[in-house]
Every structure is written in structure tokens, then in C-alpha cells.
Amino acid sequence: MIISERGVHSLIFEVVRSFDAGFYECIASNCAGKSKFTLQLHVLAQECKRPPYFIEKPAAIRAFEGETIKMECLVPAKPRPEILLKKNNEMLNYNNDKIRLLQDTSDKISIFIHNVRKPDDGWYTISAINEAGIASCHVRLEVASLVKTQMSNTKQIKVTPNVGSFSVFGRKGLNMQEVSSLETYQHQPPYPGLLESEEL
Numbered sequence: 131m132i133i134s135e136r137g138v139h140s141l142i143f144e145v146v147r148s149f150d151a152g153f154y155e156c157i158a159s160n161c162a163g164k165s166k167f168t169l170q171l172h173v174l175a176q177e178c179k180r181p182p183y184f185i186e187k188p189a190a191i192r193a194f195e196g197e198t199i200k201m202e203c204l205v206p207a208k209p210r211p212e213i214l215l216k217k218n219n220e221m222l223n224y225n226n227d228k229i230r231l232l233q234d235t236s237d238k239i240s241i242f243i244h245n246v247r248k249p250d251d252g253w254y255t256i257s258a259i260n261e262a263g264i265a266s267c268h269v270r271l272e273v274a275s276l277v278k279t280q281m282s283n284t285k286q287i288k289v290t291p292n293v294g295s296f297s298v299f300g301r302k303g304l305n306m307q308e309v310s311s312l313e314t315y316q317h318q319p320p321y322p323g324l325l326e327s328e329e330l
Contacts, residue, residue, distance in 0.1 A: 139156075139158075141154070141156075146171075146173055147173065148173050148175055150171060150173055151171055151172055151173040152170070152171060153168055153169070153170050153171075154168065154169050154170075154171060155167070155168045156168075156169075177208075177209070178208060179208055179209065179260070179261055179262040180206070180207055180208040180262055181207060181260065181262035181263025181264070181265065182205050182206070182207035182211040182258035182259070182260060182262075182263065182264065182265040183205070183206065183207070183265050184203055184204070184205055184258075184265055184267050185204040185205070185206065185237075186202070186203055186204035187203055187267045187269070188201040188202055188203050188256070188267070188269040189269070190269060190270040190271075190272070191269065191270070191271045191272070192272045192274065193246050193271070193272070193273055193274070194273070194274050194275075194276055195246060195247055195248060195273060195274070195275055195276055196245055196246070196276070197245075197246055198242060198243065198244045198245065198246070199242070199243050199246055199271065200240060200241065200242050200243075201240070201241040201243075201254065201256070201269055202238065202239070202240050202241075203238075203239050203256060203267060204236075204237055204238055204239070205237055205239055205258045205265065206237040207237070207258060207260050207262070207265075208260070208262070209260050209261065210233075210260070211258035211259055211260040212258070212259050212260065213231060213233060213239060213256065213257070213258055214255075214256075214257040214258075214259065215229070215231070215241065215254065215255070215256060215257075216254065216255040216257070217250075217252050217253070217254050217255075218252045218253055219255070224241070227244070228243065228244060228245070229241065229242065229243050229244075230242040230244070239256070239258075241256070243271075246271070246273050247273065248273050248275060250271060250273050251271060251272055251273040252270075252271060253268055253269070253270055253271075254268065254269050254270075254271060255267070255268050256268075256269070
């Protein structure tokens, strides 16, 4: 209770609590009589605010072009935070055909990027904001291009001639020099270091 120089009486609650709510009666009296009045005090409970913070952060992601990737994180906060998404410090719009964001009541946030392409490669920043504060995390996305290889339908077959199965004739009859060179070739294995089996 404070009384000013002008005679004003003040009842002050420095820190009001919920149990301070109720009816109060003020009575002033002297030898000439008394006067009183009653008032009701309402105390509204203040919402407990908690800034967002990341319990779980998404890991680095590697994907091929055309795939759908998912970034997951767990961000508790009160009140529920607003989510911002950036790529290389540029703001991105989500909940479209390319990027979808899901936020459930368990504080889990899932970000889907459909049909990723090489330009989607880069650093992504996920930020959670509410009245109590802000928290951010970063995740790297690497997108690799698919290399298409065409297999040829034709196969190249190497045939090693068996010199002993035919003779070499020239226009003038048997060419002994060619036979000599063929005999030398016959005693050499078709592949260096490869021994032929007698059973074959």
C-alpha cells in the first residue's frame, strides 16, 4: 500500500499471480464515518513461449536426377514456428509441384523435393521462427547426372586359324617359305603365357 502526498492510496501487486485473482474490498473510515467499494481482479495466464531449436537435423543427401528426396528434422517450439527454406541464401517457395513441406503436431518437419535436377544441387537452409526466437540448420544436396551407356548388339569374335588343317599353295605350287613361317606360328601359343591342355 502506497499513500502519496495528495492522499491517494494505491494497492500495488509487483508480480501478479493467478492466485491473486478475486474480489477486493477497500474500506476507508474515520470518526465521521466510513466508505467502501469492491472490485474484482482478473489475472490472465500468459502463454508459455519457447523458442525453436533443432533436436534432429537432416543429414547430407546424394541423389540422381529424377529422384525425389526428403529432408527431415525435429523442431520443438511454442507457439508453432513458421518454416522458411533457402537455397544458397535465396528464399524458396514451397507447397508447389516441386517442393512440398509437411509439419505435424509432433514438431516433425518433412521437406520433399520432387524430380531433382543438377541445378537443385547446393546448400539448403531450414529456419524455424516464432515470437520467442529463431533457429536454423543447413543441409547439403548433391545431384548426380545419369550416364546412359548403349550396348552394341554385335560381338567381335577372334578366330585363331589351325595351321595344321590346311596347306598353303601359290600359283607355282607349294610355297616352302610360307609353310616354314606357318610351322613357326603353329608352335607358338595363340596368347602369351597361356598353356594349352592336352585334353582339349
